[in-house]
Amino acid sequence: MLRLYGKLLRTGVLTERVTPTAEDEAVEREGARLKTIVDKRFRGSLAIRQVDAGSCNGCELEIHALNNVYYNVERFGVHFVASPRHADILMVTGPVSRHMEAALKRTYEATADPKWVIAVGDCGVCGGEFGVSYASCGAVSNVIPVDLAIPGCPPAPLDLLRGLLSLFRGS
Amino acid sequence: MNEVSRNATVAESADTGRTFYTMLVSEGIKARLIAPSPLPPADVIELESGDWGRCGQQAGAQGWRWAGAWAEDRGSHLAMNAGLEKHGRYLILRTALPADNPALPSQAPHYWAADRVERHIQDLFGIRFIDHPDPKRWTRHRAWEETVHPLRKHFPADGTPSSPTPPDNDYPFLKAQGASVYEIPVGPVHAGIIEPGHFRFQAVGETVLHLEERLGYVHKGIEKIAEGRDPRGLVRLAGRVSGDTTVGHAWAACMAMERAAKVEIPSRAAYIRGLLAERERIGNHLLDLGALCNDVGFAAGYYQFGRLRELWLRENQALFGHRLMMDVLIPGGVTVDVSPETVRRMRDSAASLRRELDELLPILDANSSLEDRFLTTGVLSVDLASALGALGYVGRASGRSFDVRRDAPYPPYDRLNVRVPVETQGDVASRFWVRYKELRAGLRLIEQILTGLPPGDLSAQWQTPAENAEGLGAVEGWRGEILCYVRFGAHGRISRYYPRDPSIINWPALEKLVMGNIVPDFPVCNKSVNGSYSGHDL
Ligand code: SF4
Numbered sequence: 001m002l003r004l005y006g007k008l009l010r011t012g013v014l015t016e017r018v019t020p021t022a023e024d025e026a027v028e029r030e031g032a033r034l035k036t037i038v039d040k041r042f043r044g045s046l047a048i049r050q051v052d053a054g055s056c057n058g059c060e061l062e063i064h065a066l067n068n069v070y071y072n073v074e075r076f077g078v079h080f081v082a083s084p085r086h087a088d089i090l091m092v093t094g095p096v097s098r099h100m101e102a103a104l105k106r107t108y109e110a111t112a113d114p115k116w117v118i119a120v121g122d123c124g125v126c127g128g129e130f131g132v133s134y135a136s137c138g139a140v141s142n143v144i145p146v147d148l149a150i151p152g153c154p155p156a157p158l159d160l161l162r163g164l165l166s167l168f169r170g171s
Numbered sequence: 172m173n174e175v176s177r178n179a180t181v182a183e184s185a186d187t188g189r190t191f192y193t194m195l196v197s198e199g200i201k202a203r204l205i206a207p208s209p210l211p212p213a214d215v216i217e218l219e220s221g222d223w224g225r226c227g228q229q230a231g232a233q234g235w236r237w238a239g240a241w242a243e244d245r246g247s248h249l250a251m252n253a254g255l256e257k258h259g260r261y262l263i264l265r266t267a268l269p270a271d272n273p274a275l276p277s278q279a280p281h282y283w284a285a286d287r288v289e290r291h292i293q294d295l296f297g298i299r300f301i302d303h304p305d306p307k308r309w310t311r312h313r314a315w316e317e318t319v320h321p322l323r324k325h326f327p328a329d330g331t332p333s334s335p336t337p338p339d340n341d342y343p344f345l346k347a348q349g350a351s352v353y354e355i356p357v358g359p360v361h362a363g364i365i366e367p368g369h370f371r372f373q374a375v376g377e378t379v380l381h382l383e384e385r386l387g388y389v390h391k392g393i394e395k396i397a398e399g400r401d402p403r404g405l406v407r408l409a410g411r412v413s414g415d416t417t418v419g420h421a422w423a424a425c426m427a428m429e430r431a432a433k434v435e436i437p438s439r440a441a442y443i444r445g446l447l448a449e450r451e452r453i454g455n456h457l458l459d460l461g462a463l464c465n466d467v468g469f470a471a472g473y474y475q476f477g478r479l480r481e482l483w484l485r486e487n488q489a490l491f492g493h494r495l496m497m498d499v500l501i502p503g504g505v506t507v508d509v510s511p512e513t514v515r516r517m518r519d520s521a522a523s524l525r526r527e528l529d530e531l532l533p534i535l536d537a538n539s540s541l542e543d544r545f546l547t548t549g550v551l552s553v554d555l556a557s558a559l560g561a562l563g564y565v566g567r568a569s570g571r572s573f574d575v576r577r578d579a580p581y582p583p584y585d586r587l588n589v590r591v592p593v594e595t596q597g598d599v600a601s602r603f604w605v606r607y608k609e610l611r612a613g614l615r616l617i618e619q620i621l622t623g624l625p626p627g628d629l630s631a632q633w634q635t636p637a638e639n640a641e642g643l644g645a646v647e648g649w650r651g652e653i654l655c656y657v658r659f660g661a662h663g664r665i666s667r668y669y670p671r672d673p674s675i676i677n678w679p680a681l682e683k684l685v686m687g688n689i690v691p692d693f694p695v696c697n698k699s700v701n702g703s704y705s706g707h708d709l
Contacts, residue, residue, distance in 0.1 A: 004534045008471060011478070050364045054389045056705045057366050058414020058495055061458070064364050065484070068477040082362035097708075098314035099388045100367060102338035103359050129411050134321050134330020135314055135392030143335075154414065156494055 034165045038077035041168075042088060046078045049087035049111065053104045053143075054094030054136060059121040059154040063091065071157045078164065084110040089167075092144075095123040095130040096137040108144045116147045116167060120160065125149040188214025188262045191233060195226060202226075210643040211430065212579075213254070213261035220251070220266040224276025224302060227264075227285070230255050235262065236560040236573070237282035239654050239676070240289060241669035242296045244324045249273050249296060253285075254643075254654060254671075259578030261645065274299035284560050284676050291675075291709075295322040295394070310387045310708065312339035321395055328395050344383055347373040352380065355690065359388045366704035370693075377689040382682045390708040397668035398660075402428050402502035402633065405657070405665050410497050412670050413706030418444075418451040419648025420670055420706075421500040423655035426581065426644030428502050431657055432636035439627035440504035441582035445620050446517070447496050447505070449613045452649035453524070454483050454495075456610045459701055463603055464535075466695040467544035472535060479527055486520055504630025514621050521614045528611065535607075545600035549696035551684040552597055561680055562673040563651020564609060565700055568594045568601035575647035584647075587619045597684075602699040635663035650674060650703065672706030 038046045050063055066073040067080070081087055084107045096104055108117070119140035122128035127138030140146050150163035192204040195216070203217040218226055230237070235255040243250040249268040254261060268275060277300035279285040289300045290309035297320040300306060308317070314336050315321055321330065347354060352373055359367035369385035397408055409424035410417040422444055429436060457480035464472025484494040491499050491507045499507045509517075535541060551561065556569030566573060574591045576584040592608035594601035636659045644655040651673035660666030677700060685696045 001537075003537070004471060007475070007530060007534060011475070051360055052364075052366050052389070054391055055366070056411040056414040057703060058411065058417065058497070060364050060366065061415060061495065064458075065477075065481060068481050069474050070478070070481050080364060084360075094389070095391060097389050097391055098332055098336040099312040099339065099390055100359065101336045103367065103388070105335070106338075107360055129408055130391045130393075130396065133328050133392045133396055134326070134332060135390050135395070137336075153497065154495070156488075 034078075034168065035076050037168045042077070044077050046076075046089065047081040047087045048078065048089045048091050049081055049084045049107070050091045050093070051084075051104060051107050052093050053100040053124075053140065054097030054130075055121065055123060059093040059124070062154045062157055063093070063120065063160060065157040066160055068157075071161060073161065073164075084108075085112065087111050087115070089116045089118060090144075091118045091120055092140045092146075093120045093124050094140070095127045095132075096140055096143045098135055098137055101137055101143055104140075104143055117144055118148045118150060118163065118167065119146045120150050120163075121155060122151050122153045125151045128153060187257050187260045188216070191230065191235070191262060192216050194233065195229060198229065200226060200229075209641055210263055213263050213643050215263045215265055218264055218266045220268055220275040222276075223251070223253075223264070223266055224278060224280065227253070227278030227281045230262075230264075231281040233257070237278065237284045238560070238652070239671040240278075240285065240292060241656055241667075241671075242292045242298055242322070243658065243667050244270075244296070244322065246270075246324065249298065251275060251292075251298065252656070253278060256573075256579075259575075261579065261643070263643070268298060272299075273297065274301055276301045277303040279303050279305075282560075283558055283679065286679070288671075288675060294320075296320050297323070307343055310390050312342075312387055312390075313337045314390070321392065326395075328392070328398070342385055344371045344385070345373075345381065347381065349375075351375050368704050372690065372693075374690055377691070379685050379688055379690055379693070382685050382693075384678060384682055386678065386704060387708050389705050391705075393670070393709045394668055397665050400665045400668075401663065402432075402665075405668060406500060406502060407498060409655070409668075409670060410500070412709070413672055413674070413703040414495060414497075415455055415703065416451065416648045416650065416653070416672070416706065417495055417497045418447045418500065419646060419650075419653050420655070420672070421498075422448060423644040423646045423648075423653040423670060424657065424668070425500055425502055426646060427642040427655040427657040428636075428644075428659075429642070430644065431640040431642030431659055432502075432634050434503055434631050434634055436504050436582075436631050437628040438582065438625045440629055440631070442620050442624050443505045443507065443509055443629070444500060445583040445587070446509065446617060447491070447499060447507075448646070448648075449616045449620070450483070450487060451496060453610055453613045453617075454480055454487070455649045456606045456613070457483060459698065460603065460606060460610075462698050463545075463599070463695060464541065466698050467541060469538060469541055472531075472538075472541070475527075475531060479524060483520075483524070486516070490516065501630060503633045504628070506629070508629055509621075509624060514624070517617060517621060521617050525611065525614055528607075532607075542600070544692070544695060545603055546598060548599040548692050549684040549688055549699060550596070550598045551680050553595055555683055556597065556680070559680055560676060562676050563647075563649070564602055564605045565677045565680055566651065567592065567609075568605045569597035570595040573652070575645050575652050579645055581646065583620060583623070586623065587616060589616065599695055599699040641667075648673065650701070650706075651677070670706075670709070672703055674702035674704075674707040678702045678707060
């Protein structure tokens with residue numbers, strides 16, 4: 001146990017301030033803005049339900065990384081929930097496989113209004129490497145209405161974070 | 172294994188394809204050993220389709236592992252192939268079937284692993300497997316009708332889908348009987364950031380009596396949309412068969428194409444591929460070791476491993492331009508080089524990761540909650556693992572030591588000392604610790620590769636292979652053996668691509684190992700196997 005405590009203390013707090021690149025120094029400011037919006041409009045808590053609708057799982061790996069200590073997305077009041085009933089946002093990946101089409105629509109219907117849909121990854125945005133075929137519907141927007149697209153194959157955690165911040169930009 | 176013992180294994184097994192052929196002939200089976208083999212280094216034996224099941228039975232009796240199967244529409248007829256492996260030697264059984272009403276005896280009665288692979292072929296080619304123990308549909312849900320078959324050449328890649336695709340709600344799951352048995356349907360949308368699939372549990376109280384998996388939700392038609400691609404386009408697609416195995420699948424596809432085209436890649440390119448593959452192995456092991464800690468409520472372990480993985484991915488980005496190392500392999504070689512500065516950085520990061528693991532080891536080892544939840548949970552017995560031919564860490568936690576890098580070595584592993592950790596308890600703890608040890612073995616390999624890195628080119632000139640040239644690749648991805656079959660059509664375009672992810676072999680193991688466990692232990696059991704849904708569904 002002592003060893004564990006020792007390791008925890010030595011590791012310290014690693015969560016980064018979100019200003020790692022010169023190209024987007026505004027992210028930190030927008031993080032604060034998002035936090036303000038989340039605090040005001042969502043009572044401090046913005047719930048995301050992630051839906052893999054046919055992804056290769058690459059996008060999931062990076063969405064997952066948002067929860068690691070370096071990005072720690074919960075500090076902005078953003079967290080991933082287990083049920084669409086608890087969600088404000090659906091974060092959908094994949095080209096939508098035809099076999100997931102009905103499940104995606106049902107998940108969308110099960111999410112209470114008001115709700116937002118973010119299509120994540122090149123596949124979710126435009127069909128990506130898989131496109132439209134006998135097995136794939138292509139872009140998420142071919143199946144449910146999409147409010148924001150975050151391209152990338154897969155988008156890195158920072159891209160996801162920036163995308164999320166931009167969702168409420170101007171609103 | 173050292174050089175001497177590896178050579179001994181190769182010598183003793185050099186003739187296994189021929190030996191099997193001789194045995195078949197002595198049994199009165201009409202067989203033809205094709206010489207020279209069209210799929211070197213594998214041997215190829217042609218059979219009459221009626222003997223397909225019987226040959227499977229003989230192969231099982233002779234200790235061959237069943238490694239996969241694929242069919243192919245050859246226009247005038249269908250070709251059916253099954254891959255076997257013994258002592259690191261691959262053997263392909265092959266037969267021809269009529270295009271109309273094709274049927275042949277199933278190998279599934281003799282090989283558990285053949286069950287779903289044959290059903291996948293049944294759904295996509297319309298081949299009927301006689302005596303199959305459970306011939307219901309598998310990959311097909313409702314995106315196409317039973318009467319049409321997407322991998323037949325005349326089927327258009329766009330299909331004729333009805334819009335919207337109806338949900339697949341009449342799949343004949345096994346029904347439980349008895350007053351106190353209840354059913355838990357889970358998925359396809361799961362309660363987490365994970366891939367979709369359906370699990371149907373039957374439970375009494377807390378105890379799982381039976382689990383039935385229903386996969387195929389992320390079927391994207393990969394085999395179909397591969398057709399007509401050029402070699403580079405195929406590697407891009409292969410790198411997305413399962414995003415967590417982008418290097419593994421890209422390598423398998425490159426190897427199959429390079430063998431078909433008789434292109435030899437420069438030694439430096441092979442070494443760099445080895446580096447990338449070991450980095451992918453380590454990155455995934457770090458992620459899953461953390462996730463396993465998380466599934467039993469040990470948050471500190473989850474955050475520590477998550478931290479190490481993030482650093483590892485950032486280094487991938489800095490050194491190779493992509494956090495997951497997508498699109499860095501190309502037919503003939505690689506696109507990224509390793510500078511002396513990169514060598515230095517990778518040596519440092521390997522050393523520092525080892526230090527971190529040294530520090531974490533006693534913490535994990537002494538943690539009673541890990542011990543309590545991991546030990547004796549989700550046991551896959553040595554016998555079951557062997558009956559299935561379980562691959563990768565799932566096999567190695569249950570006494571199976573097969574590793575393509577050591578047993579059927581390809582450059583650069585033919586010049587490296589590959590250590591393969593094995594455990595025999597077969598529980599979640601064994602799978603956890605095998606992966607921990609593989610992590611460390613991966614670090615040693617990275618160091619060996621950096622030391623031996625030869626000078627030279629990054630890629631060989633691509634040569635368009637003749638029409639009909641075919642190749643088989645086999646590499647050890649982080650989940651285990653990946654097989655890949657490629658055939659070229661006219662103008663160097665792909666006419667058939669079949670990637671066999673280890674997941675399609677290993678998924679059935681989960682159904683067995685979860686039996687008798689409590690329902691709340693399912694997540695950790697599942698994570699300890701961690702099959703890819705995308706790699707399975709294709
Ligand atoms: S965008 Fe890329 S990483 Fe994401 S699902 Fe598609 S292929 Fe995979």
